Amino acid sequence: MKAVVFHGPRQVAVEEVTDPKIEEPLDAIIKITTTNICGSDLHPYDGRAPLDEGMVLGHENMGIVAETGPGVNRVKVGDRVSVPFNLACGTCRNCNEGWTSACLRANPSGQPGAGYGYPHMGPYWGGQAEFMRVPWADFNLLELPAGHEHESDFTMLSDIFPTGYHGTELAQVAPGKTVAVFGAGPVGLMAAYSANIRGASQTFVADFQPDRLALAERMGATAINLADGDPVEAIMEATDGFGVDCGVEAVGFQAHDPAGQEHPALVLDNLVSVVRATGHIGVVGVYVPQDPDAATEEAKEGRVAFNFGAAFEKGLSIGSGQCPVKRYNRELRDLIIRGQARPSQIISHELPLDQAVDAYAEFDRRADGYTKVVLHPGQAA
Numbered sequence: 001m002k003a004v005v006f007h008g009p010r011q012v013a014v015e016e017v018t019d020p021k022i023e024e025p026l027d028a029i030i031k032i033t034t035t036n037i038c039g040s041d042l043h044p045y046d047g048r049a050p051l052d053e054g055m056v057l058g059h060e061n062m063g064i065v066a067e068t069g070p071g072v073n074r075v076k077v078g079d080r081v082s083v084p085f086n087l088a089c090g091t092c093r094n095c096n097e098g099w100t101s102a103c104l105r106a107n108p109s110g111q112p113g114a115g116y117g118y119p120h121m122g123p124y125w126g127g128q129a130e131f132m133r134v135p136w137a138d139f140n141l142l143e144l145p146a147g148h149e150h151e152s153d154f155t156m157l158s159d160i161f162p163t164g165y166h167g168t169e170l171a172q173v174a175p176g177k178t179v180a181v182f183g184a185g186p187v188g189l190m191a192a193y194s195a196n197i198r199g200a201s202q203t204f205v206a207d208f209q210p211d212r213l214a215l216a217e218r219m220g221a222t223a224i225n226l227a228d229g230d231p232v233e234a235i236m237e238a239t240d241g242f243g244v245d246c247g248v249e250a251v252g253f254q255a256h257d258p259a260g261q262e263h264p265a266l267v268l269d270n271l272v273s274v275v276r277a278t279g280h281i282g283v284v285g286v287y288v289p290q291d292p293d294a295a296t297e298e299a300k301e302g303r304v305a306f307n308f309g310a311a312f313e314k315g316l317s318i319g320s321g322q323c324p325v326k327r328y329n330r331e332l333r334d335l336i337i338r339g340q341a342r343p344s345q346i347i348s349h350e351l352p353l354d355q356a357v358d359a360y361a362e363f364d365r366r367a368d369g370y371t372k373v374v375l376h377p378g379q380a381a
């Protein structure tokens with residue numbers, strides 16, 4: 001089959017690899033109809049998270065069940081499904097408590113949490129390919145209505161719609177609350193969108209990419225352009241000096257200023273400043289325990305020196321981590337089916353798989369207009 005293969009930093013190729021096979025009785029093989037490029041894919045792409053040469057990329061996948069192992073009895077060949085980016089066993093303590101993001105059995109390294117085509121998440125190939133293998137298929141796969149309807153909305157269910165929603169859950173967004181989202185990438189935009197769904201009275205979205213801020217405004221958020229000055233001052237002024245109830249971090253460890261200089265603590269500091277005392281912050285942007293290329297000596301060891309003293313004094317709560325997609329994807333799917341949510345509005349490019357190499361390069365430099373790229377392995381080049 002054809003797949004997007006990782007060969008090293010900024011070296012990906014679309015090439016022939018062996019077809020995935022049923023390896024365990026609970027496996028299924030999915031024929032991919034749509035697979036997305038994620039901001040998380042850029043961490044290995046940029047050489048900031050080590051990934052094995054030869055790994056097939058892609059953790060945001062959907063498609064049609066092509067084959068099932070002998071132990072699979074819920075999901076059937078021909079079913080249309082979304083594949084959550086967390087790969088989980090369904091029976092361990094964390095899975096039982098709904099924390100599929102920290103499955104204790106799926107990652108052979110012993111680290112809690114597994115996924116597809118991603119550093120430290122196990123040996124599982126991703127779905128930027130014609131086919132992919134999904135272990136524990138009955139547990140992991142989310143069924144979708146048959147046909148082609150809502151394809152570009154449903155493809156947001158494997159990661160960024162639930163992840164943005166998880167940011168607002170950790171931040172305890174509720175009717176009438178005010179919210180500040182840092183980062184207007186796909187995850188930040190989906191967090192702002194989720195804040196609307198949860199009834200926020202006002203949502204600020206801070207970034208310095210004008211095209212992404214324009215999308216945030218189209219969703220009804222108030223754009224804060226970092227290039228125009230200090231986002232903390234802007235948000236404090238807009239809230240009469242009170243600050244917001246809820247903050248969402250959707251940037252991650254490569255947070256930088258508009259000039260491109262990295263400051264690993266910048267966004268966390270900004271959030272601690274703009275969230276009111278006793279408020280809540282959800283950190284869904286990724287931070288890593290080791291980053292040899294980090295801008296500070298501390299950050300090379302995962303130590304991000306934000307103002308925890310101020311956070312403590314304000315009594316803030318801070319939640320973080322990978323999104324447990326299965327906690328939310330069923331209900332978010334039903335919002336799409338009932339016409340209540342249209343997360344596809346952030347898609348900027350729908351391309352055949354063969355154009356993945358250019359798409360990675362353009363998305364990586366946050367080229368104007370490259371908000372979210374989705375790939376269709378079945379589409380002619």
Ligand SMILES: NC(=O)c1ccc[n+]([C@@H]2O[C@H](COP(=O)([O-])OP(=O)(O)OC[C@H]3O[C@@H](n4cnc5c(N)ncnc54)[C@H](O)[C@@H]3O)[C@@H](O)[C@H]2O)c1
Nearest residue numbers: 039040183185186187207252255256284285286321322323
């Ligand atoms: N927790 C999870 O489960 C999960 C899932 C998916 C993605 N992520 C992470 O979410 C983060 C965002 O991913 P994405 O897909 O939206 O892509 P992205 O990396 O394109 O988005 C990041 C955005 O942050 C902006 N930014 C950079 N510095 C900033 C600053 N100081 N203040 C405000 N904005 C700033 C960038 O301009 C960019 O638009 C990444 O770290 C990604 O790995 C986490």
Ligand SMILES: [Zn+2]
Nearest residue numbers: 038040060159
């Ligand atoms: Zn993703």
Ligand SMILES: [Zn+2]
Nearest residue numbers: 089092095103
């Ligand atoms: Zn488990």
